[in-house]
Amino acid sequence: MTTFQLTDADATTRLGQAIAPLLEPGESVLLYGPLGMGKSTLARGLIRALTSPDEDVPSPTFTLVQFYESDPPVAHFDLYRLSRPEEAFEIGLDEALDEGCALIEWPERLGEDPGHMLGPDRLSITIAEDGEGRLATVSGAGAWEAKLKEVHV
Numbered sequence: 001m002t003t004f005q006l007t008d009a010d011a012t013t014r015l016g017q018a019i020a021p022l023l024e025p026g027e028s029v030l031l032y033g034p035l036g037m038g039k040s041t042l043a044r045g046l047i048r049a050l051t052s053p054d055e056d057v058p059s060p061t062f063t064l065v066q067f068y069e070s071d072p073p074v075a076h077f078d079l080y081r082l083s084r085p086e087e088a089f090e091i092g093l094d095e096a097l098d099e100g101c102a103l104i105e106w107p108e109r110l111g112e113d114p115g116h117m118l119g120p121d122r123l124s125i126t127i128a129e130d131g132e133g134r135l136a137t138v139s140g141a142g143a144w145e146a147k148l149k150e151v152h153v
Contacts, residue, residue: 004153006127006134012038014153015136016045019123022147023050023101025072028118030107033127038134039105042125043076046103050074060105064091073100079109085117093117115141123148 006012019029029046031039044057050070060066060078068074075096079088088110096102097119107114107124115122120142127136140148 001137001139002148002151004136004138005130006038006136006153008133009038009041011153012041012127012134012136013045015125015151016042016047017049018151018153020046020049022150023072023074024121024143025100026097026119027121027123027143028097028102028104030114030118030122030124031103031105031127032107032124037127037129039127042127042136043103043105047074047076065093065096067092067096070100075100075102077102077104079104079106082106082109085109085111088117 004015006015031042033039040059047057047068048055051068058066060076061080064078064081066076075092077093082088093102110117121144122141123144124139125136127134138148138151
């Protein structure tokens with residue numbers, strides 16, 4: 001487990017940018033934290049690092065998922081409005097992981113152990129208030145146990 005001090009939105013964006021080049025197909029990034037902690041900001045930084053700095057990256061709060069053509073392809077899920085874990089497959093989670101990687105806000109909607117639905121290679125990021133800024137607590141499973149050491153902000 002590693003922690004990163006995120007003093008502002010730019011630092012949160014940089015964390016997403018640092019993770020992006022390490023992502024491989026079949027992997028997922030799980031973003032935990034209350035509303036307003038910067039999950040979408042981190043997601044935007046990651047997605048723009050994989051696509052283009054000018055990529056339009058809306059929050060998928062109402063669409064539930066946005067797909068982006070990149071290398072690897074990335075799907076950005078916001079599961080806040082799901083009522084059952086199985087709904088994640090109805091909106092394409094399994095296909096996203098077959099073809100690329102998944103960035104998931106509100107992964108707790110997948111149940112107590114999201115790993116059984118996502119596969120072994122996962123990066124979990126919990127963002128919490130820390131004074132005027134945020135603290136990101138990051139842990140890896142599978143391939144991310146080693147790759148986490150390569151994340152520098």
